[in-house]
Amino acid sequence: MKLASSRDRAPGRPVSRQVLADHVYEELLAWLMDGRLEPGAAVSIDGTARELDVSPTPVREALARLEHTGMVRRVALKGYRVAPVFTREDFAELMEARLAIEPVNARLACRRLTPEGLADLRGAVKDLETAPRGPSFVEFRDYLEADERFHKLIAEQSGNQFMLAAYNALGGQVQRFRLFGGVGITDAEQAIAEHQAVFEALASGDPEQAAAAMADHVHKVRARAIADAPAD
Amino acid sequence: MKLASSRDRAPGRPVSRQVLADHVYEELLAWLMDGRLEPGAAVSIDGTARELDVSPTPVREALARLEHTGMVRRVALKGYRVAPVFTREDFAELMEARLAIEPVNARLACRRLTPEGLADLRGAVKDLETAPRGPSFVEFRDYLEADERFHKLIAEQSGNQFMLAAYNALGGQVQRFRLFGGVGITDAEQAIAEHQAVFEALASGDPEQAAAAMADHVHKVRARAIADAPAD
DNA sequence: AAGAGACCATTCCTATAGGATTTGTCTATG
DNA sequence: CATAGACAAATCCTATAGGAATGGTCTCTT
Structure with missing residues (x-):
């Protein structure tokens, strides 16, 4: 999968006003809502970056935002995981x-x-x-x-x-x-x-x-x- | 100002379980609560990084988390600002x-x-x-x-x-x-x-x-x- | 004098590289 | 057989570099 990079856009029409991290955020949110990512599953930063054909930096930023929603949880030095199932x-x-x-x-x-x-x-x-x-x-x-x-x-x-x-x-x-x-x-x-x-x-x-x-x-x-x- | 980097720690005692982005987050939160950052003030990513003697990457991650709390607001390609005064x-x-x-x-x-x-x-x-x-x-x-x-x-x-x-x-x-x-x-x-x-x-x-x-x-x-x- | 356009410094944004940590596997030993 | 230790791969984390956009200033034109 390849997300549209900002420098792929034709010059003179920067109407997007969105950066790559925003696209990654929305894509990950869709994955979570779709159930494509099951509870407890690991969400690798590098892996997601490869999958979306971007660098890990915007992925990291998107996941930092998602963490605050409770959809994913982070453990320092171990990475992100989809929040566990509801009890x-x-x-x-x-x-x-x-x-x-x-x-x-x-x-x-x-x-x-x-x-x-x-x-x-x-x-x-x-x-x-x-x-x-x-x-x-x-x-x-x-x-x-x-x-x-x-x-x-x-x-x-x-x-x-x-x-x-x-x-x-x-x-x-x-x-x-x-x-x-x-x-x-x-x-x-x-x-x-x-x-x-x-x-x-x-x-x-x-x-x-x-x-x-x-x-x-x-x-x-x-x-x-x-x-x-x-x-x- | 200089935050303790993970590799400054003595080996064998990685009890911290905190990464640089966490420290930056807490530091920024303290600045906001202290009133050291006034409403409407710009929070430069690179500037904050220099101030705390870290690279922009963890600062970016910390600000992404802060945005979700409403304490700072982000405008794509323009940067972060402290949320405006209460009306x-x-x-x-x-x-x-x-x-x-x-x-x-x-x-x-x-x-x-x-x-x-x-x-x-x-x-x-x-x-x-x-x-x-x-x-x-x-x-x-x-x-x-x-x-x-x-x-x-x-x-x-x-x-x-x-x-x-x-x-x-x-x-x-x-x-x-x-x-x-x-x-x-x-x-x-x-x-x-x-x-x-x-x-x-x-x-x-x-x-x-x-x-x-x-x-x-x-x-x-x-x-x-x-x-x-x-x-x- | 007022406005438009060009130039430059600052800042944001993304990619890349490499060190640090974790995890799984494999082997050797009791 | 079970366990401990070592090695290797994958992953996270941070730093750095450079392209892209923004904002301000300066100059030129009308």
Whole structure:
């Protein structure tokens, strides 16, 4: 694989405003989200550099950023590894945190909600409804993407940069759990209905109702996951 | 200034398990917390490398990590800058986020609170009471440190790694606000009393009371800051 | 005098090289 | 057979060099 280097670009059109480390970051993030990198797998700096046909320097910078998201962990002099699988305790903690943050996001977003924001949310819900939900990963990838996008849109439209930062501190982990947490994609019907409920509450303009709908959704996600969870 | 390089260490005692980039990260963080780097100031990669007598590579890695904390911002091909001063809106958003997160931390910490944890908290409150509070920075530096430590201890003792991550996403900003937000150190008496109230609520073992005390504290911090705020 | 263009110093960005550390394997010994 | 030690390959970590972009200054033109 070869990423476009900055000096490959035609002169006079440096509209990119992105450097190689940014591309590497996004590529690694995609690998993690795709499940191409399994939990616990080593992420070699030199190896990744060879794979992407760049030098180790931008790879090192990209991994330093990723570490702060919790997606990868670093051990000095030993390298980076994809964060390990979720335990049952990790999951309980994650849901506790989501319950503290996401209903607040919904309440705030309900206030400053613009017509454009509402349209974006409607689009995410639509995509969630129509996305294929086959057994293999490539088939429910779009479903997961729409799910994540819905929650992230709400965080963005809270209008609060710090709540967005707090959600992002969780967001990657939420996505990671969706991939590796064990609860496959068996709850699509109910999850879609709950997302619709959140959307309608937001559209209605009642902040408390929006917060309650979001809290209800997270509660039910937790309940379903616990019910489906394999016996560790 | 010269940081200890890994190959300066005597052979056979590599107990450090830290690499140069870690030292650079901590040094830069100290500079930011100390106020030695003012908001908006440029943080040159090469310049910092010369200052610390290391190569730009570890500096680059340290800054990549710092960017994710919000303490510095990066513009591609232009370099890093210390995040700009807080506006009144930024402050309002930060307090909103703290209200969403910190009372939950207090409630959780109140449950799993260990005797050691309680002792640590007591120590932080004591340090807050006894810290000097002179006009110059070096004189109230310990005060700010104890304040930050108290809140961080509660986040840690929530026992929830994600709530801790969410707080850390805010923590740096909270500290930054304390330094640059305008509200000097005029509210020490009241702030100390509120911290004592939070501590006693935690010690009493009533989670809801602990959450309420923390919410009350954040509310009052906000109220005082708004009252003291300079006219932009 | 005001603005446009060229030049230069500074800084960022990437690649490369080499030392330091870890890890796996292989052999020798008790 | 088990274990300790040595060797080798892979990897991480830091330094250095040079291309590329930016910002400021200076000069020239209108």
